[in-house]
Amino acid sequence: MNISVIGAGAFGTALAISLAAKGPVRLWARDAGQAREMQERRENARYLPGIAFPPGLEVGADFPQGSEHAIMLLAVPMQQLRGVLNERAEALDGAVLVACCKGIELGSGAGPLSVITDTLPGAPHALLTGPSFASDIARGLPTALTLAASDAAQGRRLQERLSTRNIRLYRTTDVIGAELGGALKNVVAIGCGAAIGAGLGASARAALMTRGYAEMQRMARAMGARTRTLAGLSGFGDLVLTCTSEQSRNYRLGLAIGGGREFDSGITVEGAATARAVAARAPDLGLDMPITDTVVALLDRRVTPADAMARLLARPLKEE
Numbered sequence: 314m315n316i317s318v319i320g321a322g323a324f325g326t327a328l329a330i331s332l333a334a335k336g337p338v339r340l341w342a343r344d345a346g347q348a349r350e351m352q353e354r355r356e357n358a359r360y361l362p363g364i365a366f367p368p369g370l371e372v373g374a375d376f377p378q379g380s381e382h383a384i385m386l387l388a389v390p391m392q393q394l395r396g397v398l399n400e401r402a403e404a405l406d407g408a409v410l411v412a413c414c415k416g417i418e419l420g421s422g423a424g425p426l427s428v429i430t431d432t433l434p435g436a437p438h439a440l441l442t443g444p445s446f447a448s449d450i451a452r453g454l455p456t457a458l459t460l461a462a463s464d465a466a467q468g469r470r471l472q473e474r475l476s477t478r479n480i481r482l483y484r485t486t487d488v489i490g491a492e493l494g495g496a497l498k499n500v501v502a503i504g505c506g507a508a509i510g511a512g513l514g515a516s517a518r519a520a521l522m523t524r525g526y527a528e529m530q531r532m533a534r535a536m537g538a539r540t541r542t543l544a545g546l547s548g549f550g551d552l553v554l555t556c557t558s559e560q561s562r563n564y565r566l567g568l569a570i571g572g573g574r575e576f577d578s579g580i581t582v583e584g585a586a587t588a589r590a591v592a593a594r595a596p597d598l599g600l601d602m603p604i605t606d607t608v609v610a611l612l613d614r615r616v617t618p619a620d621a622m623a624r625l626l627a628r629p630l631k632e633e
């Protein structure tokens with residue numbers, strides 16, 4: 314099976330670098346100039362500076378052609394996924410599509426796999442998610458991730474094919490749980506960053522992580538996911554990573570909000586749109602999502618982190 318990666322940002326490039334140690338990988342960038350520069354320099358200077366491409370990695374701006382034996386990793390931001398699939402439907406035909414994005418689409422409330430089934434019904438698909446920073450993967454550091462596919466046999470094949478020397482894949486058929494874990498942890502990470510950025514302390518962060526995790530489980534249950542999945546790499550694992558490391562863009566956005574600083578709007582921060590998508594969806598599901606609602610209020614600068622935390626503390630007391 315040949316492998317192509319769609320999207321030459323930080324994560325797509327990192328996956329391509331790791332996979333290229335096993336066999337040839339094609340990395341697609343939409344910008345021809347950037348593709349040429351990367352191919353010449355053997356480095357993605359914009360997104361992963363200082364990390365050399367291995368010989369098996371080829372970069373180009375010609376969109377790869379799908380076939381029955383092709384695997385296409387979709388490493389574009391969540392809110393761009395539908396557009397890319399619609400635009401490239403013909404080229405993607407026949408390939409196994411592996412979504413590598415984390416989030417919920419604004420408007421539809423759909424996760425990455427629902428967007429694939431909506432736009433390309435019948436296309437074989439899976440999700441790659443879990444705790445990993447692109448630069449860690451690209452530098453060959455050890456990671457453990459989740460490969461979610463509702464078709465168990467397909468999941469096994471992809472687990473084999475996409476595991477590398479430094480990416481150990483666990484598989485699950487609970488695609489809803491895996492999608493939700495990866496999407497919702499980013500929302501909690503923004504809240505945790507805001508708490509730390511505002512000087513509210515590590516105890517406040519622990520409270521937000523734990524009660525945020527309760528929200529993740531609540532929503533996952535309501536949508537038919539297995540709560541066990543949320544306790545795995547794609548949920549708890551990624552929550553811990555993202556809420557505790559300044560390598561995370563979601564956490565860094567929170568830090569900026571907490572510290573009253575601006576944040577570069579060109580940086581991919583999946584949790585911002587996802588928080589709004591989740592807050593819009595929760596009432597239909599009859600869900601109380603106070604931390605998600607608080608994150609939306611922080612993003613809109615409708616409340617300060619200190620007031621937000623005071624309001625959370627003042628909610629009616631309840632059993633854990």
Ligand SMILES: NC(=O)C1=CN([C@@H]2O[C@H](COP(=O)(O)OP(=O)(O)OC[C@H]3O[C@@H](n4cnc5c(N)ncnc54)[C@H](OP(=O)(O)O)[C@@H]3O)[C@@H](O)[C@H]2O)C=CC1
Pocket residue numbers: 320321322323324325343344360388389390391393396397413414415416445446447448580581583
């Ligand atoms: N970075 C990380 O550590 C990790 C990221 N992820 C997930 O991977 C996904 C991608 O994130 P990441 O790679 O970090 O983001 P980046 O911002 O680093 O890169 C985004 C990439 O998508 C491309 N892109 C954006 N819009 C389009 C479009 N409409 N058509 C084609 N290409 C497009 C960008 O191209 P251009 O440069 O031309 O704008 C760029 O190559 C996210 O969902 C993220 O949550 C998951 C795990 C780890």
Ligand SMILES: O=C(CO)COP(=O)(O)O
Pocket residue numbers: 415443444445446499502551554555560561562563564581582583
């Ligand atoms: O998903 C990630 C870690 O697993 C990357 O986090 P950020 O998108 O917040 O940088």
